[in-house]
Amino acid sequence: MATTYRTCPSSGLQFENNAEKLMRWNAVVGVLWLLVGGITALLVILTRWPAIKLLPADQFYMILTAHGIDMIIMWILHFEMAVLYFASSTLLRCRLATPKLAWLGFWLMVIGGIMCNIAIFQGESSVMFTSYVPMQAAPHFYLGIILVAVGALVGLGVFFGTLVVAKKDKTYQGSIPLVTFGAMTAAIIATFTILAGAGILIPTFLWSVGLIKEIDAQLYRMVWWALGHSSQQINVAAHVSVWYLTAAVIFGAKPLSEKVSRFAFLLYILFLQLASAHHLLSDPGMSAEWKVLNTSYFMYFAVMASMIHGFTVPGAIEAAQRKKGYTNGLFEWLRKAPWGNPAFSGMFISLVGFGFLGGISGVVLGTEQINMLMHNTFYVPGHFHTTVVVGTTLAFMSITYILVPTLFRREMILPKLCQIQPYLYGISMSVLGLVMMGAGTLGVSRRHWDMAFSGAPFQYEWPGAAYLMMGLTGIFGVIAVLGGALWIVLVVGSLLFGKKLDGGTVSDKPTPIPSNTKAASAVSHTDKDDHVAVPGTVVLALTLLVTFVLYYFVNWKYLSEVWLLS
C-alpha cells in the first residue's frame, strides 16, 4: 500500500501519513467530546452548588449521565486511540497496519458516541454511566456504547497489527521503547476490558429490547465493574506512558531502569482485577474473604506498580537534569525545570496530583471496611477527579502542547495563556477533588440533586461544614471549567489560526531508527559512569509514603468511632 512518511524538523519524529490523519481526527473528536463534557460539568457543578441549584432534578440527572459518558468514555477513549497510534506507528517508525480498518473503528466510535448521546438527550436514558439494572435506558443508549466498544476493539487490533508490521519490516532493533511497551500494556488490558464489557452490555441491550427477562442486580455490578474498573487501569497505563513520553521529549530522560519500569507495567496486566472487588465492598452478595483477597492480593500489586512509576518517572527527570549540571542540593533539578513550558508543568502536576491525591484516596477507599465510610458519597467522584482528571486528562492536555506543533504543524497561539493553563486547571481540579472528598467524609451523597431533601417526609440538616465544602466545590468547579475551556480555546485556536510550521521532508520510505553502538554490542555491562543518584526523588517518595500511612490510619480511627457492625 502506498503511503508516505514525514519527518518533523523540530522533534525528529516520523509520522506515517495514515497514522497521522487518524491521530489528528481522534484527537479532534476527543476534544469535541471534552467540550460537551465541559459544558455538562458546568451545569452539574452549578446545580450541586447549594446556593445556585441551577437545573431541575430531571435535567440534572440527564446532564450528569451525559457528563459521565462523554468524559470517561468518549473523550478519554478517542484520545487514547491517538496515543496508541502514536506509540506504535510513530515511535516505531513504521506504516500503520490496515488503515481502512482503523477508519472503520474510528467511525464506529463516532457513530456510537452520537447514538448514545441522542438517547441521553431524548431524556429516557438518565441512568448514569454505570446504568445499574433494573433501571432501564433506551436500547440505543446501550447500542451506542457497544458500537464505541467495538470501534475501540478494532483500533486495538490495528495497534497490535502495527507492532507486528514494525517487527517484520525491522524498523527498530532490540526491544520496543518503554513508552510503546506501556501503551501495549494499556492495549492488552483494554482488550480484556472490552470483552468483559461485551459480557454485560450485550445482555443488557437484549434486556432493554425485551429478549431477556431479568438481569441479576449483583451479577450486573460484578461484571460491569470488571469493565468499569479495568478501564481505569487502561487510563493509568496510558497516562503513565505519556509521563515517560513527556519526560523523554523535554529532558531526553532515560528510564532509571528499563527492567523496573517494564516490570511495573507488567504488574498492571497481571493484577488488573477482572473481579474489580473494590467497587463491591459494601454490597450484600459478596463474601468478606472474596473482598479481602481481591482488594489486597490483586489491588496492592497494581498499587505497588503505580508507586514504582511514581518513583521512576521523577527519578528519570532528576537523573537527566543532574547530568545537565543541576546538581546543587536536593532540588535544584526541580527548581530549574522548565516550569514555563506547559507540557512539563502539566505533566508534573498530573504526576504529583495523581500520586498524592488520587492514589492515596483510592487505596483508602478501596480498603474493605473503610469503604463503608465513603461508599456512594461525594468522596467517590472527588477521588476519581484526582485520578482520571488530574492524572489522565491533565497528562493528555499537557502532551497536546507538544503534539500541536509536531503533529498538527501549528504554533500554539497566546503562549502566555498556554503557560498558565496547566496551573489553572491542575490546581483548581486538585482543590475541587479535595473539597469533594471533604464533603463525602461528612456524608454528602454523590448523584444527588438536593441536599436539603425538599419534598421528603422528614428533615435532615447536614453539618454546616458540609455546606461549606459544597460551596467550595462550586467555586473551584467553576474555575476548573474555565481552565478546561481555556485549553480547548488554545488548542482549537492554534489549529485554526496558529502559525503554520514547516512539515519537514516527506519520503515514501520509512527511515529506520538508527541502531546505536551500545545496543549493537549486545554485551551486558553495568554502565557505572552512567549512574546518577536521585536523592530528591527519594525525598519526594518518602513524603508520599508518610502522607499515605498517616491518612490511612486516620481513617481506621474514624471507622472505630461509628456504630458497631458485624
Add this chain to the structure above:
Amino acid sequence: MSAILPPSERLWWKQPIDKVEWAWIGIAFVWGMIMFVMMVYWHVYGKQNLSNEAYKTTPEMFAAKAEKFIAENTVRTETDLQIPVVKVPAGGDGYLIARLWNWYPILELEKGQTYKIHLSSMDYQHGFSLQPVNINIQVLPGYEHVVKMTPTKSGTYAIVCNEYCGIGHHTMLGRIYVK
C-alpha cells in the same frame, strides 16, 4: 537512549537494579502487606465489619416478612403519611424496605443493643446511608442483607438514599430513633 527509543542496552533485563530502587520496591511491597494484614486484623479484632449474611429473595417475599414484622411491633405512627414507628425487639430482627422513594418503616432501637437489620429493595438499587454516623451500604433488589448493628449513641438518625434511583431520589429520606 530515552523512553521513546529502544533500550540502549540490548540485554536490558540483565542490567542490575539500583539499591535505591530495590529499597523503594521493598517499601511498596511491605506497605501492601501491612494494608492486607490490617483488613484481616480488623475482621478478628475490629468492631466494624460488614456482615456476610445475605440471601436471595424476591420483593414479594421480603415485603411479606417486613409487613409481618411491622404488624407485630408497631408502637405508633408519625407524619401525615401515618408512617409506622416500629420498635425492634432488643437483640431481635428488624426489617427495612427500600423502595421508590422511601425507607419503610421508621425503626426504633436502643443504645447498646445489637439488632439484626434486614435490608432489601423492592425495585431499583438504593443506598443505605446512615447520617450523621456515615455508614453506607448498597441495597439491591433480590438480595436480603442481614446487617448486625449496635447503636453507640442515642438520637434521631436519618437514612439518606445515596444510590441514584430516579427523579424522586432526593426525597428518599428515612429515620431511625435510638433511645
